[in-house]
Amino acid sequence: MAHTDTPAPLQQILNQGGIWQARQAPETPLTPARSSGYAQVDEQLPAGGWQPGQLCEIYSQGLGQGDLSLLSPVLAELSQQPRWLLLIAPPVLPYAPALEMLGIHSERLLMVHPKNDKEALWCMEEGLRSGHCSAVLGWIAHPPAAAIRRLQVACEESQGHAWLWPGAQPNSAGSPAPLRVQVSRQDARHSRVTFIKRRGRWPGQPFTLPLQQPTLSS
Amino acid sequence: MTGWMYLWFPDLYLHSLDAATPQEPVAILDPQEQRIVQLNAPAQALGVRRDMPLASALFLCPALTTRTLSLSHEQQLLQQRALWAGHYASFISLHAPQGLWLEVGSMLKLFGGLSAYWQRIQQDCEEQHWPVHIATGHTPLAARWLALANAGEPTFARDKLLPRLQALALDELPLSDAQRVALQRLGIHSLEQLLRLPLANIGQRVDIELMNTLRQLKGDVSHPLTPFDVPPSFSQHAECLHDIEHRNGILFPLKRLLEGLCGFLHQQQLATRELILTLTHREPPDSIWRFALASPEYRYPELVQLCRYQLEKQRLRAPATALRLDVAKLSSRAPAQSNDLLAHKGADREQTNQHQHAPQTGLLNRLASRLEAEQLQCLYPTGDPRPECAWHTMSAAEHSTVSQLHKAPHVRSHRGHWPFWVLPHPSPCSAPTTLIAGPARLDSGWWDHAPIRRDYYQALLGNQLAWVFRDDRGQWFIHGFYS
Numbered sequence: 001m002a003h004t005d006t007p008a009p010l011q012q013i014l015n016q017g018g019i020w021q022a023r024q025a026p027e028t029p030l031t032p033a034r035s036s037g038y039a040q041v042d043e044q045l046p047a048g049g050w051q052p053g054q055l056c057e058i059y060s061q062g063l064g065q066g067d068l069s070l071l072s073p074v075l076a077e078l079s080q081q082p083r084w085l086l087l088i089a090p091p092v093l094p095y096a097p098a099l100e101m102l103g104i105h106s107e108r109l110l111m112v113h114p115k116n117d118k119e120a121l122w123c124m125e126e127g128l129r130s131g132h133c134s135a136v137l138g139w140i141a142h143p144p145a146a147a148i149r150r151l152q153v154a155c156e157e158s159q160g161h162a163w164l165w166p167g168a169q170p171n172s173a174g175s176p177a178p179l180r181v182q183v184s185r186q187d188a189r190h191s192r193v194t195f196i197k198r199r200g201r202w203p204g205q206p207f208t209l210p211l212q213q214p215t216l217s218s
Numbered sequence: 219m220t221g222w223m224y225l226w227f228p229d230l231y232l233h234s235l236d237a238a239t240p241q242e243p244v245a246i247l248d249p250q251e252q253r254i255v256q257l258n259a260p261a262q263a264l265g266v267r268r269d270m271p272l273a274s275a276l277f278l279c280p281a282l283t284t285r286t287l288s289l290s291h292e293q294q295l296l297q298q299r300a301l302w303a304g305h306y307a308s309f310i311s312l313h314a315p316q317g318l319w320l321e322v323g324s325m326l327k328l329f330g331g332l333s334a335y336w337q338r339i340q341q342d343c344e345e346q347h348w349p350v351h352i353a354t355g356h357t358p359l360a361a362r363w364l365a366l367a368n369a370g371e372p373t374f375a376r377d378k379l380l381p382r383l384q385a386l387a388l389d390e391l392p393l394s395d396a397q398r399v400a401l402q403r404l405g406i407h408s409l410e411q412l413l414r415l416p417l418a419n420i421g422q423r424v425d426i427e428l429m430n431t432l433r434q435l436k437g438d439v440s441h442p443l444t445p446f447d448v449p450p451s452f453s454q455h456a457e458c459l460h461d462i463e464h465r466n467g468i469l470f471p472l473k474r475l476l477e478g479l480c481g482f483l484h485q486q487q488l489a490t491r492e493l494i495l496t497l498t499h500r501e502p503p504d505s506i507w508r509f510a511l512a513s514p515e516y517r518y519p520e521l522v523q524l525c526r527y528q529l530e531k532q533r534l535r536a537p538a539t540a541l542r543l544d545v546a547k548l549s550s551r552a553p554a555q556s557n558d559l560l561a562h563k564g565a566d567r568e569q570t571n572q573h574q575h576a577p578q579t580g581l582l583n584r585l586a587s588r589l590e591a592e593q594l595q596c597l598y599p600t601g602d603p604r605p606e607c608a609w610h611t612m613s614a615a616e617h618s619t620v621s622q623l624h625k626a627p628h629v630r631s632h633r634g635h636w637p638f639w640v641l642p643h644p645s646p647c648s649a650p651t652t653l654i655a656g657p658a659r660l661d662s663g664w665w666d667h668a669p670i671r672r673d674y675y676q677a678l679l680g681n682q683l684a685w686v687f688r689d690d691r692g693q694w695f696i697h698g699f700y701s
Contacts, residue, residue, distance in 0.1 A: 064682035064699030096599040096609035098636035132581035188654040
């Protein structure tokens with residue numbers, strides 16, 4: 001059988017949008033990427049920084065892995081805008097003096113404590129679509145792939161910034177999110193960062209990131 | 219430059235009813251004699267005509283749905299349209315039963331020219347499913363006559379409008395029967411012929427009234443118009459062709475009331491924090507639904523969205539036959555929200571006027587409409603050195619009203635390094651083995667009854683970097699995590 005066309009099942013999968021094709025990538029991104037504040041991370045990110053419109057999943061085991069140090073420079077920059085920084089279902093509360101120290105305007109923070117995952121996903125999508133948030137951060141354990149796809153679409157359409165903490169370990173089945181990164185603390189001043197998925201590039205190698213942290217003094 | 223626009227809403231009452239079900243033949247009857255005065259396209263297609271007795275109409279079209287014209291309601295509908303038109307003009311005059319005059323000349327600069335202005339009005343009406351005939355003119359009457367004949371063209375130039383006016387046939391002009399007959403006897407069939415006659419002659423041969431009308435048309439004498447005054451409060455109702463059996467059906471008539479409401483809020487420069495929707499059922503009592511908003515709102519798309527969420531929470535007790543919308547808790551618009559002119563300039567406005575405004579409250583309203591108030595929280599740093607007292611949380615609704623007033627004391631709390639996450643209560647732990655930094659002594663709070671004396675350290679607990687302290691008695695606690 002000589003098929004010139006793509007066989008039907010593959011075409012079906014493509015139609016469902018389950019597979020991202022490199023030719024779908026816009027030649028020039030709509031909005032320029034924002035530097036992450038870490039040269040090493042910018043180098044790893046396909047757009048040279050955090051690209052609006054791309055949902056990023058962050059995997060870390062428990063609090064205190066350095067995942068927020070990774071984001072704090074970009075969050076500080078985003079909090080300059082008179083829009084909300086939306087935190088959905090944060091594991092505990094962020095400490096206001098710490099935010100100020102990192103340069104994040106704490107009065108821009110809006111925290112939502114949803115009753116269940118469904119509500120959390122709704123809030124996240126709503127926050128993205130409203131255009132009233134400079135960034136949306138959500139802690140939602142193991143959201144279904146369909147929900148992540150919805151979030152990614154919302155993120156792309158609104159050209160917003162979104163980070164999602166889906167759990168400790170990435171599931172092997174993959175995810176529709178264009179960026180997936182694993183962060184674990186190596187020692188007091190360093191974290192180990194692995195970009196396990198980067199749309200438009202091969203997965204990255206693990207690397208050690210020195211965290212921007214001044215020392216405790218009195 | 220003055221220039222006039224006339225908006226004619228043909229069959230206003232009919233279209234307030236049938237817009238939700240445009241396929242169904244509907245006719246409106248005169249309240250005195252049972253004759254058809256308004257009818258929609260499906261009814262017309264079945265052979266029903268204006269002025270036809272009800273019996274003949276029903277014979278032609280047994281499925282015809284009929285309602286009796288309520289003049290007072292039609293008057294109210296026109297008022298709603300006038301409130302909406304407040305977005306577009308500062309001088310509006312009602313012309314009962316179905317027309318509005320807008321003074322447009324002074325608004326053109328704001329809207330970028332007459333063609334753009336015209337298009338926006340047309341687009342707005344289309345989105346809201348209001349059939350409308352638009353015409354402009356150098357005099358109010360010229361605009362009206364062209365609108366009635368649906369022969370408008372976006373210009374105020376006399377020489378361009380005159381040929382259009384002249385082309386109007388006698389039947390297209392709003393003349394009394396006596397005038398029409400008199401003119402026909404003179405062999406006059408178009409406005410062109412009529413305008414060629416000397417005015418004094420018309421006064422003699424037809425009547426003085428027509429002479430004056432023609433003078434006004436030409437602009438020889440002024441045409442006094444009564445300005446429309448915005449009522450001091452808002453309460454409008456909508457009738458439905460069929461009983462609404464599901465809450466989703468409420469949204470359509472409600473949207474039209476919201477258009478009027480937004481026009482009202484715009485003209486009064488107000489915002490509202492509560493909408494009150496009263497639903498009339500066949501059996502009393504009425505249902506009253508109150509939609510509270512987390513922050514004052516006045517924008518149409520936001521209000522529609524909020525109502526959509528609020529309706530999802532409601533259950534209809536019985537089919538509704540009519541609804542009324544009232545507003546409460548009106549407030550003048552906060553400066554943070556009055557950037558209306560910028561609002562059209564796209565989303566990048568947030569970047570341009572940084573720091574000047576509180577974060578936008580629209581989202582807050584949407585979230586609050588679905589969640590409980592205590593589920594939305596904001597942080598509020600106090601500047602107290604004790605970690606437990608260094609900040610409050612407050613519900614977001616409270617925050618939106620407070621934050622502008624007293625800005626938190628902006629303390630770059632002393633050179634220390636604070637953890638990103640803080641536990642609501644310190645949790646006891648065993649003495650950590652790997653201390654990274656510290657101690658940092660915190661001895662504070664002697665002024666009230668919660669003094670603390672603690673030595674804070676950074677400690678590695680497993681692979682987590684924690685913020686721990688030892689109190690006076692040597693007990694260790696985890697208080698937060700560096701992340």
